[in-house]
Amino acid sequence: MPLVTVVTPTYRHSRFIDACIRSVQAQTFEDWEMIVVDDGSTDGTPDVAESFADPRITVVRRPHEGLSGLGGAYGAALALSTAPLVAILEGDDTWPQTKLAEQIPLFDDADVVLSYGPAGLIDAHGCVYARYWGTPTGPAARNDPVGSIVPALARGNFLVSPTVMVRRAALDGIGGFVQPEGIPYVDHPTWLKLAPIGKFAVSKSVVGYWRRHAEQYTTRGLEEAAPDGGVYLSAAVADARSLLAPDAWRELDASVKVDPDRQLARATVGRGRLDLLNGRWTDASRIWRGLLRTGSPAIRAIAVLGLVSVVGRTDIEWLFRSTGRLSWPSRRHLASHRESD
Numbered sequence: 001m002p003l004v005t006v007v008t009p010t011y012r013h014s015r016f017i018d019a020c021i022r023s024v025q026a027q028t029f030e031d032w033e034m035i036v037v038d039d040g041s042t043d044g045t046p047d048v049a050e051s052f053a054d055p056r057i058t059v060v061r062r063p064h065e066g067l068s069g070l071g072g073a074y075g076a077a078l079a080l081s082t083a084p085l086v087a088i089l090e091g092d093d094t095w096p097q098t099k100l101a102e103q104i105p106l107f108d109d110a111d112v113v114l115s116y117g118p119a120g121l122i123d124a125h126g127c128v129y130a131r132y133w134g135t136p137t138g139p140a141a142r143n144d145p146v147g148s149i150v151p152a153l154a155r156g157n158f159l160v161s162p163t164v165m166v167r168r169a170a171l172d173g174i175g176g177f178v179q180p181e182g183i184p185y186v187d188h189p190t191w192l193k194l195a196p197i198g199k200f201a202v203s204k205s206v207v208g209y210w211r212r213h214a215e216q217y218t219t220r221g222l223e224e225a226a227p228d229g230g231v232y233l234s235a236a237v238a239d240a241r242s243l244l245a246p247d248a249w250r251e252l253d254a255s256v257k258v259d260p261d262r263q264l265a266r267a268t269v270g271r272g273r274l275d276l277l278n279g280r281w282t283d284a285s286r287i288w289r290g291l292l293r294t295g296s297p298a299i300r301a302i303a304v305l306g307l308v309s310v311v312g313r314t315d316i317e318w319l320f321r322s323t324g325r326l327s328w329p330s331r332r333h334l335a336s337h338r339e340s341d
Contacts, residue, residue, distance in 0.1 A: 005081035006034040010091025023094035040064025071179030106201035113170035117203030119160035134158035143200040147243030162208030192236035
C-alpha cells in the first residue's frame with residue numbers, strides 16, 4: 001500500500017496534464033499512487049494521462065458534469081485511494097520535486113490532520129512569477145489551539161490546493177471532500193470542516209505550484225455572480241463555536257454576515273485588474289471609478305492605483321505580488337513571453 005494518494009481532477013487540461021504528471025513522477029519520495037479523474041474532456045486530456053507507462057497512475061474517465069460534479073470527481077478518486085495520506089494536485093498545476101518529502105514528516109504528529117505551505121504562482125508556460133503566502137501569523141496558522149484558524153479561513157481561502165495534504169482518516173471523518181449545493185468548489189468547505197478536528201502543519205518551503213491562466217474557473221468566474229457561501233460558512237461558525245472565545249466567535253459571526261459584500265468587492269476588484277491586464281482601459285476606468293465612490297477605505301485606495309494605472313497603461317499586479325497575495329502575470333511578464341515565442 002502506498003503512503004500517499006495524489007488526487008488529480010482534470011478537465012480540458014491537455015496543455016498541462018503532461019507537466020502535472022511528470023512533476024509527480026519526479027518526486028524524491030516515490031511511494032505514491034496517482035488517481036487522475038477526467039470530467040469528460042474533449043481535448044485529449046485522458047489520452048495524454050493514459051500514455052504514461054507507470055503502474056502507479058490510474059486514469060478514471062467520467063461523463064462531463066462540470067463544476068457541479070467536482071465533489072463527485074474527488075469522491076471517485078477517494079474511493080480508489082488506498083493510502084493514509086491524500087495530496088491534491090489538479091490537472092493544470094505542478095509540484096516541486098521535494099513536495100512529498102517535505103510534507104510527509106509533518107504528519108508524524110498524530111494531532112495533525114492537514115498540512116499546507118506557500119505556493120509558487122506559475123503562468124501558462126510553467127514559469128514561476130510570484131510567491132503566494134496569505135496565511136495568518138502565529139499559532140493560528142497551525143490551527144493551534146484547534147479551531148483557531150477558522151476566523152481567518154472564513155474571511156478567505158488562503159490554503160492553495162496543490163500545497164495541501166490531508167490525513168485520510170480525518171477526511172473520512174467528515175464524509176470526504178465537501179461540496180455544498182450551488183458551490184463550484186470543494187477546497188474551502190473541506191478545510192473549514194477539518195479545522196475543528198485537529199491541528200494544521202505548515203511547511204516553510206514552497207510545496208505546490210498554482211498555474212494562473214485564462215481558462216481556469218478562478219479567472220472565468222470573475223465574470224459571473226459570486227457563489228453564496230453563507231450556508232457553509234454559517235455551518236463552519238457553528239462547528240467552531242465551542243472552540244473559540246466569545247469575542248472571537250462574535251467577530252466571526254459578524255464576518256460571515258458581511259461575506260456576500262466582501263466577495264462582491266473582491267470580484268469587482270478582480271475584474272478591474274483583469275481589464276488592466278487585457279488593456280481594456282475604458283472598462284477598467286469605469287470599474288475603478290465605481291469602487292472609488294462605493295468601496296471601503298482599503299478598496300478606494302486600490303481604486304486610486306487602478307485609475308493611475310489606466311492613465312499609465314499598466315497594471316497593479318505588483319501590489320498583490322509584493323504583499324504575497326494572489327496575483328496574475330503582469331503585462332510586462334506576458335509581453336516578455338510573447339517576445340520570446
